[in-house]
Every structure is written in structure tokens, then in C-alpha cells.
Amino acid sequence: MTWVALPAVLAVVAGLVVLLARRPLWAVAVVPLGAGVGPQALPGVPGNLNYAHVLVVVAVGAVLLSRLVLGDDRDWSRLRGAPAVAVGGTVVYGAAVAASALLSPFLSDYAGITITTLVGILYAGCVLFVTRTTADLRLLLTCTAIGSFGSTVPALLGGSQVRAQLAGAVVSGRAVGSFADPNELGFYTAVTFFLSITLAVATERRSQRLVGIAASLACGAALVLSFSRLSWLAFTLGVVVLLFNRTFRRLIVARVVPAVVVPLLLAQAAGVALPFSTVVARVSSLDGAVNPDDTRPEIWSEALRYFWERPLLGWGPGAYRSLNASPPSPIWANPVEHGHDGLLTTLAEEGAIGGVAVVVVAVALGLGLDRVRRARRKRRGTFGEEVRTDLLAYGLGTTAGVVLANLTVDYALRNAYVLVFVAMVAGLVAALGLVPPPTTDRRPGGRRPAGREPAPTSRGTT
Numbered sequence: 382m383t384w385v386a387l388p389a390v391l392a393v394v395a396g397l398v399v400l401l402a403r404r405p406l407w408a409v410a411v412v413p414l415g416a417g418v419g420p421q422a423l424p425g426v427p428g429n430l431n432y433a434h435v436l437v438v439v440a441v442g443a444v445l446l447s448r449l450v451l452g453d454d455r456d457w458s459r460l461r462g463a464p465a466v467a468v469g470g471t472v473v474y475g476a477a478v479a480a481s482a483l484l485s486p487f488l489s490d491y492a493g494i495t496i497t498t499l500v501g502i503l504y505a506g507c508v509l510f511v512t513r514t515t516a517d518l519r520l521l522l523t524c525t526a527i528g529s530f531g532s533t534v535p536a537l538l539g540g541s542q543v544r545a546q547l548a549g550a551v552v553s554g555r556a557v558g559s560f561a562d563p564n565e566l567g568f569y570t571a572v573t574f575f576l577s578i579t580l581a582v583a584t585e586r587r588s589q590r591l592v593g594i595a596a597s598l599a600c601g602a603a604l605v606l607s608f609s610r611l612s613w614l615a616f617t618l619g620v621v622v623l624l625f626n627r628t629f630r631r632l633i634v635a636r637v638v639p640a641v642v643v644p645l646l647l648a649q650a651a652g653v654a655l656p657f658s659t660v661v662a663r664v665s666s667l668d669g670a671v672n673p674d675d676t677r678p679e680i681w682s683e684a685l686r687y688f689w690e691r692p693l694l695g696w697g698p699g700a701y702r703s704l705n706a707s708p709p710s711p712i713w714a715n716p717v718e719h720g721h722d723g724l725l726t727t728l729a730e731e732g733a734i735g736g737v738a739v740v741v742v743a744v745a746l747g748l749g750l751d752r753v754r755r756a757r758r759k760r761r762g763t764f765g766e767e768v769r770t771d772l773l774a775y776g777l778g779t780t781a782g783v784v785l786a787n788l789t790v791d792y793a794l795r796n797a798y799v800l801v802f803v804a805m806v807a808g809l810v811a812a813l814g815l816v817p818p819p820t821t822d823r824r825p826g827g828r829r830p831a832g833r834e835p836a837p838t839s840r841g842t843t
Contacts, residue, residue: 390423390435393435394435394438394439394442397411397439397443398438398439398442398443398446399443399446400443401439401443402443402446402447402450402451403447403451405443405444405447405507405510405511406511406512406517406520406521408439408440408443408444408447408507408511409440409444409504409507409508409511409512409521409805410520410521410524411436411439411440412433412436412437412440412504412801412802412805413521413524413525413528413529413802413805414524414527414528415432415433415436415528415531416525416528416529416531416532416559416569416573416798416802417528417530417531417532417535417559418432418531418559419431419432419433419436419559419797419798419801420432420433420532420559420560420561420565420796420797420798420799421559423435429493430493431797431798432798433497433796433797433798433801434497434500434797436798436801437500437501437504437801438500440504440507441500441503441504441507444507444510444511445507448510453510455510455513457815459814459815459817460815462748462749462752463745463746463748463749463752463814464745464749464811464814464815466741466745467741467742467745467746467749467811467814468509468811470738470739470741470742470745471502471505471506471738471742471807473734473738473741474502474731474735474738474739474742475499475502477694477731477732477734477735477738478495478498478499478502478698478731478735479495479499480694480734481694481695481696481697481698481730481731481732481735482495482697482698484694484697485696485697485698485700486696486697486700487696487697487699487700487703488697490699490703491697491698491699491700491702491703493699494698494699494795495697495698495699497797497800497801498698498800500801501797501800501801501803501804502804504801504804504805504808505804505805505807505808505811506808507808508521508804508805508807508808508809508811508812509808509811509812509815512808512809512812512813512816513812513815513816514816515583515766515769515770515773515813515816517812518773518809518812518813518816519580519583519584519589519773521805521809522576522577522579522580522589522593522809523580523589523592523593525573525576525577525580525596525805526573526576526577526580526592526593526595526596526597527592527596529569529570529573529577529596529599529600530596530599531559532558532559532560532566532569532570532603533558533570533596533599533600533602533603534599535558535559536556536557536558536566536570536602536603536606536607537556537599537602537603537606539556539557555606555607555608555609556603556606556607556608557607558570558603558607560796560798561796562793562796563607563608563609564607564609564611564612564791564793565793565796565799566603566604566607566609567604567607567608567609567611567612567613568609568612568787568791568793568799569793569798569799569802570600570601570603570604570607570612571600571604571609571612571613571615571616571619571783571787572780572783572784572787572802572803572806573596573600574596574597574600574601574604574616574619575619575623575776575779575780575783576776576777576780576806577592577593577594577596577597577600578593578594578597578623578629578632578633578637578776579593579772579773579775579776579777579779579780580592580593580596581593581594581597581632582628582629582632582772582776583769583770583772583773583776584769585765585769594632594636594637594640597637598637598640598641601616601637601641604616605660608659608660611786611787611789611790611791612787613664614786615783615786615787616783618782618783618786619779619780619782619783619786620633622779622782623776623779626772626775628772629772629775629776676711676712676715676717677721677790679711679712680705680712680717680720680721681720681721681722681725683701683704683705683710683711683712683720683729684701684720684722684725684726684728684729685725685728685729687700687701687704687729687730688725688728688729688732688733691732692732692733693732693733693734694731694732694734694735695727695728695729695730695731695732695735696729696730697730697731698730698731699730700729700730701717701718701719701720701726701729701730702716702717702718702719704729705717718792718795719792719794719795720792721790721791721792722788722789722790722791722792723739723785723788723789723792723794724736724739724740724788726792727739742807743781743785746781746807746810746811746814747778747781749810749811749813749814750774750777750778750781750810750813750814751778752814753770753771753774753813753814753816754771754774754775754778756818757770757771757774757818767818770813770816773813774813777806777809777810777813778810780806781806781807781810784803784806
């Protein structure tokens with residue numbers, strides 16, 4: 382009976398692909414807009430499919446159909462230097478994923494992970510392909526902010542009944558939002574907070590600014606209720622980085638902090654039960670409280686052992702779950718899904734080729750953002766769009782840093798929606814590196830037409 386729904390799903394997907402082919406930017410936007418359903422399982426359909434697969438297939442299919450029907454008029458001459466290296470590294474990583482999967486003894490067991498990873502890479506390419514201007518980039522950030530409410534609102538409604546155990550090392554009743562795991566919610570909200578706050582400072586439209594601020598506040602609250610300590614630490618690191626920038630600092634101090642503190646004080650005065658004690662216990666647990674079920678040192682050691690056993694291409698995507706589920710693995714009685722570290726999991730499953738490719742992509746994307754900032758700083762006193770592009774680069778760079786920090790001792794990318802969402806972030810970072818500078822009106826007394834002068838809060842960035 383589970384196959385009955387499949388034709389209907391395929392028909393809906395095909396219709397959406399055709400409908401959105403003429404507007405590929407909106408096709409790409411369906412993924413961040415679908416945060417409320419993306420992480421959830423697709424009912425009545427065989428296999429480990431969820432709505433994230435439907436969303437990304439719609440996006441990729443529409444962009445590919447648009448390319449075939451309408452062609453490509455984009456100027457790719459700017460694809461050189463760091464952005465070109467990032468694209469090349471991504472291609473190498475995709476090849477490593479495919480090759481390691483084909484050579485893996487667990488190919489049939491984890492074909493879904495392989496396909497999801499490859500489709501995620503294609504989606505990152507689609508983001509790069511359709512995002513041609515900073516206005517396009519801000520539109521995708523706006524869709525991300527709007528879509529985040531689908532996950533954060535359920536988390537806020539259902540995450541207040543929590544209880545700390547073992548000095549805060551274990552918390553029951555943590556919020557999950559639209560996800561199945563609170564750490565996945567923590568990862569998503571930590572990353573989305575910085576995308577939303579970046580939108581708020583890098584736009585001249587009041588509506589986008591308000592959406593960005595509201596989404597960042599909801600993400601911050603849901604992040605707290607996820608009680609994900611790693612995401613808290615990554616979030617704190619990102620906020621510290623933002624505070625070094627004058628424009629971000631003004632927004633956080635003048636608007637975000639009051640919007641958080643005032644409602645909390647009013648709620649406490651009204652007698653509303655808030656989990657302050659649990660939050661304090663959870664923070665205190667960072668100072669040494671141990672979860673007896675946490676075996677990260679053994680998990681990391683096992684990942685290194687698997688890497689040395691097959692160092693070139695690894696054991697294949699998803700193989701870590703099977704490798705640690707039987708002796709001689711010391712954790713075989715309680716096997717885990719991944720290596721609890723992004724690089725170690727990649728080395729174990731895609732080998733040195735995949736690991737090196739990932740590192741190259743990360744470094745190249747960072748260098749590309751640095752190039753954008755240096756180019757804009759030379760011209761930013763000219764008019765507002767240069768300032769806003771500089772702020773976009775700073776905010777996206779901080780967001781990428783938060784992603785990397787979250788992947789140091791965990792690996793939330795087993796969730797298909799989180800994986801695709803991170804692919805979108807990588808695509809946005811790469812796309813910003815290819816956005817050409819605004820043109821200049823050369824007429825006597827002419828002014829640059831790229832946008833109005835920025836609001837007073839956008840002057841003087843670091």
C-alpha cells in the first residue's frame with residue numbers, strides 16, 4: 382500500500398518543476414521556505430524519504446529544465462581564482478562520494494545517503510547558478526528567514542517542559558521543532574540566526590529588515606530551548622565575531638538585546654514559568670559534567686582507524702554506522718550513526734580524496750569572501766550597495782564559521798534537510814564571490830544607479 386502515494390508525489394514534483402522552470406530563483410527558494418516540513422518523513426512512500434528530498438528535487442529539476450529550455454546568459458568570466466577552486470573542489474568531492482559509494486561493501490545499505498549527498502551538491506550548484514546579484518542573494522535570505530518560522534514556532538510552543546539531570550549533562554524534554562533531534566534543531570537555528578541577522582543589516586528595505594530581526598529572535602529562542610551545548614558555543618563564537626563589526630554591533634545592542642530582555646522581564650514579572658534554572662544547569666555542565674552515554678573519544682578513534690584501513694576513498698557514505706556496529710569496535714553495543722566530527726566522518730567514509738576536497742572548498746570559499754570584502758572596502762565610500770555587499774560578505778563568513786564550529790564534535794548532516802541547507806549556505810558564499818560590482822553612470826554629474834544611500838546604521842563597517 383505504501384507505493385500508492387508514490388505516483389501522486391511524482392506528479393506533484395513534475396508539475397512544480399515545470400511551473401518553476403521560468404523562475405529558477407524561486408525554485409531554489411523552496412528549500413529554505415520548506416523548513417517546517419523539510420526534515421519530516423514523507424508519509425506513505427517507501428524508503429527513507431522525507432520532504433527535503435522532494436524540495437531539493439523540485440529545485441534542481443526546475444533549474445536544470447530552465448537551463449535546457451531558456452539557456453544560460455550568465456557571464457562566467459568572474460569564475461576564477463578562489464571561486465573557481467571552490468567549484469573544482471566541490472566537483473572532486475562529488476566524484477569521491479560517487480566512487481567511494483560504488484566501491485563500498487555497504488552500497489545498498491546506504492544508497493539513500495549517497496544520493497542525498499550528490500543531490501545536495503547539485504543544489505549548491507543551482508544556488509550558485511541562479512544567484513546573480515546581491516538582490517537575488519537577499520531574496521534567498523528573506524525566504525530563509527520566513528521559512529525558519531515553520532521550525533522555530535513549534536519549538537517555542539513545545540519546548541518549555543524540560544528537566545536537567547546529572548548536573549545538566551542530560552536534559553529531558555528538549556525542543557525539536559520540525560526536526561527529530563534537538564541537536565539538529567540547534568544546528569539549524571544557530572546557522573539561520575546569522576543568515577537572518579545578515580539580512581537585517583545588509584538590506585535597505587524595511588520589510589526585509591523586520592523579517593530578519595523577527596526570525597533571528599525566534600531562532601535564538603528556539604536555540605536556547607534545544608539545549609544543544611555545541612550549538613550554543615558555536616552561536617556564542619559567531620556573536621563575538623559580529624560584535625567586532627560596527628554595523629552588526631549597533632543592531633544587536635540597540636534592537637536585538639532589548640527585544641530579548643524586555644519580554645523576559647515582563648514574563649517573569651507576570652509569573653510565567655521559564656526554564657532559567659535548566660539553562661543555568663546546562664551552561665554549568667560545560668565545566669565538566671559528563672554524560673555517561675557520550676563516548677566521543679572512542680568514536681573519533683574509530684573514525685581514524687576506519688580511515689587508515691581504506692585511506693584513499695574510505696568505506697563509502699553512511700558506512701560508519703555499520704562499521705562500529707560489531708566487534709572489534711569498542712562501541713558496538715551502542716553503535717552511532719557517524720563520527721561526531723565533520724572531517725573525521727568524511728575521512729572515514731570518503732577517504733583522503735574527499736577530506737582534502739572538503740578542506741580545499743572551505744579555504745577557497747573563505748578566501749573568496751575576503752576578496753569580496755577587500756574589493757568593496759576600496760569603493761564602499763562611493764555609495765550604499767558597496768557597503769551592503771561588504772556586510773553580506775561579513776555575515777556570510779560568520780555563518781560559515783558557525784557551520785564549521787558545529788561540525789567539530791557533531792555531524793548533523795545525516796539529516797537530509799540539514800545537509801541541503803548547508804549546501805545552500807556554501808552556494809550563497811560562492812555566489813557572492815561572483816557578483817560583479819555595480820556599474821557606474823559615466824554621464825557628467827551622474828550618480829551610481831545601484832541603490833539608495835544606506836541607512837545611518839550602515840555607515841562605517843570594519
